[in-house]
Amino acid sequence: MGGIALMTDVPVATKGVELDDRIASLRSRFPVLSREINGHPLAYLDNAATSQKPLEVIEAMDAFYLSRNANIHRSLHTLGEEATADWEGARAKVARFIGARRTEEVVFTRGTTESINLVASSWGDAFIKEGDVILLTLMEHHSNIVPWQLAAARRGARLAYIPLEADGGIDLERVESAWDPRTRIVCATHMSNVLGTINDIARLSEIAHAHGALLLADAAQSAPHMGLDVGALGCDFLAFSGHKMYAPMGIGVLWGRESLLEAMPPYMGGGDMIRSVGLERSTYNDLPWKFEAGTPDVGGAVGLAAAIDFIEGIGWDYIGARENELGRKTLAVLEAVPGLLVHGKARDRGAVFSFSFADIHPHDIAQYLDREGIAVRAGHHCAQPLMRHLKVPATTRASLAFWNTEDEILRLGAALEGARRFYL
Amino acid sequence: MSDFDDLYQDLIMDHYRHPQGKADLSHVPDEKAMENPTCGDSIKLEVLRDEGGRIAEVRHDGHGCAISTASASLMTEYTRGLSPDEARAAAERFIVALRGEGRLSELDAMGDLAALRGVAGLPVRVKCATLAWHALLRELGEKAS
Numbered sequence: 001m002g003g004i005a006l007m008t009d010v011p012v013a014t015k016g017v018e019l020d021d022r023i024a025s026l027r028s029r030f031p032v033l034s035r036e037i038n039g040h041p042l043a044y045l046d047n048a049a050t051s052q053k054p055l056e057v058i059e060a061m062d063a064f065y066l067s068r069n070a071n072i073h074r075s076l077h078t079l080g081e082e083a084t085a086d087w088e089g090a091r092a093k094v095a096r097f098i099g100a101r102r103t104e105e106v107v108f109t110r111g112t113t114e115s116i117n118l119v120a121s122s123w124g125d126a127f128i129k130e131g132d133v134i135l136l137t138l139m140e141h142h143s144n145i146v147p148w149q150l151a152a153a154r155r156g157a158r159l160a161y162i163p164l165e166a167d168g169g170i171d172l173e174r175v176e177s178a179w180d181p182r183t184r185i186v187c188a189t190h191m192s193n194v195l196g197t198i199n200d201i202a203r204l205s206e207i208a209h210a211h212g213a214l215l216l217a218d219a220a221q222s223a224p225h226m227g228l229d230v231g232a233l234g235c236d237f238l239a240f241s242g243h244k245m246y247a248p249m250g251i252g253v254l255w256g257r258e259s260l261l262e263a264m265p266p267y268m269g270g271g272d273m274i275r276s277v278g279l280e281r282s283t284y285n286d287l288p289w290k291f292e293a294g295t296p297d298v299g300g301a302v303g304l305a306a307a308i309d310f311i312e313g314i315g316w317d318y319i320g321a322r323e324n325e326l327g328r329k330t331l332a333v334l335e336a337v338p339g340l341l342v343h344g345k346a347r348d349r350g351a352v353f354s355f356s357f358a359d360i361h362p363h364d365i366a367q368y369l370d371r372e373g374i375a376v377r378a379g380h381h382c383a384q385p386l387m388r389h390l391k392v393p394a395t396t397r398a399s400l401a402f403w404n405t406e407d408e409i410l411r412l413g414a415a416l417e418g419a420r421r422f423y424l
Numbered sequence: 425m426s427d428f429d430d431l432y433q434d435l436i437m438d439h440y441r442h443p444q445g446k447a448d449l450s451h452v453p454d455e456k457a458m459e460n461p462t463c464g465d466s467i468k469l470e471v472l473r474d475e476g477g478r479i480a481e482v483r484h485d486g487h488g489c490a491i492s493t494a495s496a497s498l499m500t501e502y503t504r505g506l507s508p509d510e511a512r513a514a515a516e517r518f519i520v521a522l523r524g525e526g527r528l529s530e531l532d533a534m535g536d537l538a539a540l541r542g543v544a545g546l547p548v549r550v551k552c553a554t555l556a557w558h559a560l561l562r563e564l565g566e567k568a569s
Contacts, residue, residue, distance in 0.1 A: 371427075
């Protein structure tokens with residue numbers, strides 16, 4: 001088993017393909033990439049599960065805990081003021097990052113799952129009525145299914161699913177023509193964590209709004225790969241996680257339209273979310289604090305702000321171009337592996353690829369790839385309705401980031417051929 | 425030996441390719457299948473007994489990875505001729521050892537099952553190796569009560 005060897009200034013040497021200076025320098029920001037796994041340089045192709053964290057993020061969080069740690073909104077001393085400024089500063093940065101009109105529309109949560117649960121519970125219980133329809137797509141992550149099942153059960157509402165086309169996308173004309181007038185909200189992923197499909201959230205929002213429904217976009221997968229602009233997306237709620245976009249685990253965001261958030265009751269009760277507490281009832285704080293009960297993850301928010309700086313320092317143009325190129329090469333490599341079936345061929349897609357061999361279990365493939373130092377995910381990807389649609393119990397998934405290399409993709413292809421020989 | 429070679433030993437691969445006790449159990453209702461929540465795999469069991477009530481054969485159906493398939497096959501082999509109580513005790517011993525809650529050396533006294541000891545260091549795979557045994561415990565538990 002390989003030990004941890006931290007060489008923060010030395011990029012990982014790769015065989016065959018020369019790295020350009022920019023990639024080498026970007027890779028050097030991720031110390032974990034210098035690890036050896038089973039005698040091979042780590043090829044981390046599990047970015048859709050969680051991103052690796054650059055030094056910029058780790059150092060920003062260290063600086064918070066080493067010199068400014070205090071509780072926020074209550075500690076009237078220098079550290080308390082600084083920590084509060086960090087927390088609210090991170091919120092302002094997020095608001096600008098996603099094009100929010102108002103900073104108050106940004107609620108910090110633990111992640112996408114909590115963000116969606118907040119909407120399903122708070123908005124759902126207040127505004128979903130018996131007989132209403134909650135419309136999802138068949139490619140949703142469990143975190144954008146189960147909260148709605150719970151809400152539907154509480155309210156006597158019903159779930160409906162937008163079917164998938166053969167390429168793993170949805171047909172917006174079918175959505176329009178099959179529209180059920182009782183639909184109250186459409187909940188759709190911006191980018192599928194299994195198929196890589198990118199959904200046209202702007203068009204879906206238009207369709208929903210034209211029929212008086214709302215749209216919630218799950219941007220957990222898209223947030224690290226493309227600029228998000230809530231104005232252009234036209235959605236009513238947007239949920240994403242820090243940990244998939246180079247920030248730590250434990251911090252996430254719910255953005256909602258101010259008028260909607262104002263009308264929603266609190267989600268969790270506790271400190272910080274109240275204006276005053278009486279014996280029988282309380283009055284609630286203003287947005288966004290109404291939804292932020294308890295001491296939050298301030299260090300995580302500092303990390304998220306640093307991750308946004310990191311991404312903007314690199315630039316979406318570079319990230320997009322690089323990931324497109326890597327994605328094209330990955331698809332070509334996967335399609336050249338005999339017997340390998342790649343799931344999802346939507347025209348508009350990100351660099352996330354799920355694949356299967358007919359007779360080899362995804363766990364066995366992933367374990368073989370790990371022997372070669374290649375990290376992928378195997379399982380149902382928290383998308384069992386989609387797995388049933390694909391008629392597989394599970395898949396293996398490789399997901400890329402801009403700092404991955406051509407060499408890592410070639411190693412993936414070679415290791416998949418090795419796995420096929422080993423198991424068949 | 426690497427983790428991988430430790431895990432995918434020849435004995436395991438033989439049981440994976442030629443699983444003992446593998447049978448068509450389509451007559452067993454799907455609700456009785458035991459599921460592995462991490463990968464969506466499921467397994468169905470049927471325990472055949474001899475006249476004295478001992479286990480004649482544990483049959484299994486479903487599909488899983490090499491580790492879960494080999495573990496089910498090894499279970500069929502190991503439990504042949506055991507009383508239900510002995511099989512229950514063996515399943516508990518095996519699960520506890522693999523989870524790292526007991527002594528791993530317990531496995532050495534369980535014959536070919538010791539080939540699965542490589543799983544103990546891999547918490548994600550422990551669920552693969554113990555799925556069939558959890559199914560066995562449920563099956564035996566139901567019959568006893």
